[in-house]
Amino acid sequence: MSHKGPQSHVRAVLGPTNTGKTHLAIERMCAHSSGAIGFPLRLLAREVYDRVRAIKGDAVTALITGEERIEPPGARYMLCTAEAMPRNGGGHAFVALDEAQIGADRERGHIFTDRLLHARGREETMILGSAPLEPVLRKLVPEAVVEERPRFSTLTHAGAAKLSRLPRRSAIVAFSVEQVYALAEMLRRFRGGAAVVMGALSPETRNRQVELFQSGEVDYIVATDAIGMGLNLDVRHVAFAALSKFDGVRQRRLHPAEMAQIAGRAGRHQTDGSFGTLSGGGGRRGGTPLEFTDEEVFAIEEHRFAPLTQLYWRNAEPRFSSLAVLIGDLEQRPSQPELTAAPQSIDLAVLKRLSDNPDIANGVTTPARVRRFWEACQLPDFRQLGADAHARFVARLWQDLKHDYLGADYVAARIADLDKPDGDIDTLQGRIAAIRSWAYICQRPDWVLARDEMAGRARAVEARLSDALHQRLTERFVNRRTAVLMRGMKDTNLLRVTLDETDRVMVEDHVIGRLDGFRFIVDDSADSEERRLMLAAAEKHMPALLADRAKRLVADELGELTIAKGRVWRGEQAVASIERTRQPSSPRLVLEKDLSALNPADRTALERALEIWFENRLAPLAPLRALEEAAQDEALGSEARALVLTLIERAGVVHREAAGLAVIPKEKRPALRRLGVIIGSLDVYLPALLKPAPRALLRELGVDRRPLNPEMQAVIEGGKQPPAGYRRAGKQAIRVDMAEKLFRAAHEARVKQDKKFFRLEDALPVSMGLLMENYDRLMRDAGFAVRRAKPLEEGVHGAPAPASWSWRPPRKDRHPSAAPAHRGKPRASGKPGGKPGGKPGGKAGGKRPAKPQKPVEPRPENAFAALKGLVR
Known part of the structure; x- marks a missing residue:
């Protein structure tokens, strides 16, 4: 062979x-x-x-x-x-x-x-x-x-060391994702962070993490055994967190040659390196002693290992006359003693599983089909789901490949589904693994139409996901502040310490504390180890910082300001009061009497500075300001302007019955929508004013004095008077825009199902935190009625019958002039000639309707008696 x-x-x-x-x-x-x-x-x-x-x-x-x-x-x-x-x-x-x-x-x-x-x-x-x-x-x-070829540098055993005592430029090797994350978290606390390299990361993410280490931003890298395959790193020491791994069949101790492959990453070119283990873990991990034997140390240092006697082999030129022949050739055993049959890899496992499916196997009969099917089965399992799950993915892929190419629209949609750079580390890793599968598919010359375009899209999505994953890894496992302090700990004079405009003390652009007057306060987020480093770094630079602080206090009289209770405050001292004007979004500032002693020039400068600051703080009220401007526009029409003025007066939320919608011409409603006004089923509101920032600001300015929910959650506990922006829903309160979302979903379901009784999913209200009984009461206010099945009797199992909903259009908003003729007058009776307010029988004042009277029988001698028999 x-x-x-x-x-x-x-x-x-x-x-x-x-x-x-x-x-x-x-x-x-x-x-x-x-x-x-x-x-x-x-x-x-x-x-x-x-x-x-x-x-x-x-x-x-x-x-x-x-x-x-x-x-x-x-x-x-x-x-x-x-x-x-x-x-x-x-x-x-x-x-x-x-x-x-x-x-x-x-x-x-x-x-x-x-x-x-x-x-x-x-x-x-x-x-x-x-x-x-x-x-x-x-x-x-x-x-x-x-x-x-001999090694350029010497590799020596350094023994065991605690994680906090590892030398700089060290690589820590673990054999599980959980252990990699745990070690990186500890290094973040002790040494400012670490880069992370695993086989599950995309090449772009691994490159970015390696660069994080190579650039010196972090001094440690935590990796799986993927580090042993040729990555060129400036590593001086390799520490093993474990000496055993799961090889796909069993948990076993590493072979000395595998240990040497990993340990050999220490030392580059003529720089010597060392290797060892981590101590502090009880001396044993997973039943395997966490220490090298003398024989293993000797083998690694002297590069002497047991020789390989066999290599794995599989027939690389199988026949494609049928699936059975293909599988037989792939399972063929080698004839040379130096070769041994390869264990069943995942591509062969997928082939055999799908060949057992008659729906698939019956369509794979010609040599060309067999070859193409085998190529599909060789799709790598980037997601590491195992043979069964990967076989299902290949089976779905084959449904399109067996006929022709994959459509460009279909592939583009699958790629677009994965183009989501949000989520945590595990979520992003899963998306990257999935996009690598599609990148592989797009590289096949005979699988995808518009191959080059689709391959470019897949690479672009993988790059975006890799950037996001690198950012998540860095945010989680790198504390740049501690890393900077550790590098400058030996000589703090080399560090650049500055004071920014908000009195924060910065070391190499990382916050270490702040100045409160002339007193240095260490940053609250720092742990005990960081506090010691921060104080040492700031001590030598504090005199210069305090001098700068004194100069700034002369130029900046007021310092940090806040708005509360209708005033502007500096700490606990009132600086100015806020007076309301005709436009709620543009109140006026009036300086307190304590500042009246300032000379006119300083007072004018201070007032101007306050006005600029105050205008910036009022930015969340821009939607309200747009309403105020629209209220002055006569082209909007008096009826629509009246609604706008009502919205301004009530801080952006009006109940529908108080909005006067009946008098607003339909042609004026698009102008309201352009202003951001939503006319809902029960409320008319401005969604932009339902966010936490504008609601809190309106309350502090005194524009809206109603109760306030600071976070403006979708659903909160109710009361007699719900907070601003909410409406009652049984014993809870729901934000009006969230209520409208429920109503809209119900109307869409009603139109789609096109039945008198229709069904609604309860997932949306449940996700908002709305209880079912309160949900039913809220929907009833909008004209929806529900019939829910009774709970199952004791001993009866199964899912309850789904609820059925119906809708009755509520009475339309009416113009006052369109009232019916009987409005304001007593109704006439149901009997012709009846008196106003009387019963059908003509009697007035009775509450019960009169019983129907039996018809009077005509006398035999009457002329109409002969006609009775003719009446059916």
């Missing part, structure tokens, strides 16, 4: 980390007319792509991975992942495979083994790997010339 094609010079360069193997491969490729290198990580391929592009130029350099494809028409140098590299070398003059020892990995090993056996350059082939690969490599590729 070894390579049988044209022979080329095969060179195997083996050695531990920090031996310059990758750098050598780049140099050799650039010396040839063309070349390709396969890497284990997309991140590493991108890093080398940037380096080669700087040497050879953009026009001849390509980056090809599962999710990204940058391939200029004249590209001659390809940097790619092992899965994406040409299986036979692609006819390039130079071909290299990095980290070839991954051929012993359970999940991806067969890919690296296949490239090791078949990927060849016309002129030169280079295989890069660790020393344990040599025995099996000599048997599988006997023509290879093996070179061993």
Whole structure:
């Protein structure tokens, strides 16, 4: 099964980390007319792509991975992942495979083994790997010339250390997301924060986190074992938080070669490094002692490990005559003793699961269909959901692929669904994993219409999500203030300490405290460790800060001001009173008598400064000011202006029955809507004035003296008089715009279902916090009636019958002149000739209606008696 094609010079360069193997491969490729290198990580391929592009130029350099494809028409140098590299070398003059020892990995090993056996350059082939690969490599590729390269620097064991005692420029390695987060949180408290690197992060996010560490903004990086795959970091010490991991089958202790791969990240080029473990955890994590044995320390320091004797293999050229033949070829066992059958990877597991589904298998009969189906099953499980969940995703994908291409509209909609940079760290990681799946799909040449456009959209969304995730990680795990103080702790004279306009004391643009008069107060959010650092940093600079403070107090007489109880205050001292004017949004300031002793020039300057400050504070009332301006516009019409004036008087909320809507011409209502006025089912209101800031300001100015709910929640506890902006809903109160949202949803459901009795979902009122009995009473006010099923009897199980709703249009708002003729007059009786106010029988004053009288029988001799028989 070894390579049988044209022979080329095969060179195997083996050695531990920090031996310059990758750098050598780049140099050799650039010396040839063309070349390709396969890497284990997309991140590493991108890093080398940037380096080669700087040497050879953009026009001849390509980056090809599962999710990204940058391939200029004249590209001659390809940097790619092992899965994406040409299986036979692609006819390039130079071909290299990095980290070839991954051929012993359970999940991806067969890919690296296949490239090791078949990927060849016309002129030169280079295989890069660790020393344990040599025995099996000599048997599988006997023509290879093996070179061993020594490590440039020394790696020594430093023993155990507490997290708070780790040296700067350290990397802490953990093997679970929970442990990574816990360690990063502790480092935030002790050392100002840490960068985070995990395999689940997108390459862009990992790049940003690595840059956070490389730039020196943080001195620590917490990572999973993904750090061991070629990331070039300025790490001087590697600390293991655990020495065991789950390998997909069981929890096991790391092999010495795996330990060395990770520990080897310490020390770059000729800078020595060290490795050790974290202490303080009881000496044992997950049943495994958290310390290296003497044998492991010796193996890591001397780079001596047990040799690899077998690599995983899977048939890379299966037949596609049928699904059964394909599965049989993929499960074929190798004939060479140095190769062993690869464990069932997720692509094969998905293939077998979907092949057992008759609805799918019956449509996969031709060789072309079988090949295309196998390509769909090879979609990577970026979301790490497992074979069952991933098989369902592939099955849905196949429903479109089996016929033709995926439509551009469909793909664009799926990408747009994921373009949401909000949410926490886990949510963003899930979206990035999902968008990586679509990025992979969009890179396939025969899967998606408008492939280039869709691939560009997917990359753009991944970049936005990566930026958001980097921001969340930095916000959670980096305390820049502590990090800055730690870096300047040895010499505080090097720190830049300033006082800003709000009396905050800043160290390197990070707040450490404030000045209260001439007294320094440490920032309240600082813990005990930070307080000590802040005081040390501020002590040497305090005299200059206090001198600056004295100068500013002369120029700024009043300091910080607030508005409360109809006045402007400086602390507990009143500075000015607020007088209402004809326009509630533009009150007037009147200085207190205590400031009357100022000379005219200073008093004028102070008044002008206060007016500018006060005008800025009134910004939340801009919607009310727009109403006041509209009330002066005669083109609006007297009827609409009357409603506007009522809204101004009642601070933006009027009950519908008091709004006088009946007299407002319909052609004037669009003008009201342009002003932001909403005419609801029960209320007329201005939504912009229902926010916390304007409501609180209106109350402090004295414009609205009604009760206030500071946060303006959707639903609050009710009372006899609900707060401003609310209406009663049973025993609760609901904000009028939230009530209108419920009414609108009910009307939409009524129109959509088009029935006398219709159904409503209770999710919306429940999400607002509205109890069902109060919800029913609120809806009744708007003309809706509900019939709910009785609770199930004891012992009876099941879901209760859904509620049914009906709506009866309430009496329309009427113009006074349109009142019926009987308004204000007693009604006539129901009997012709009846007296006003009387009963149907003509009797007045009775409460009960008269019983119907039996018809009088005609006498036999009467002329009408003969007609009785003719009446039916």
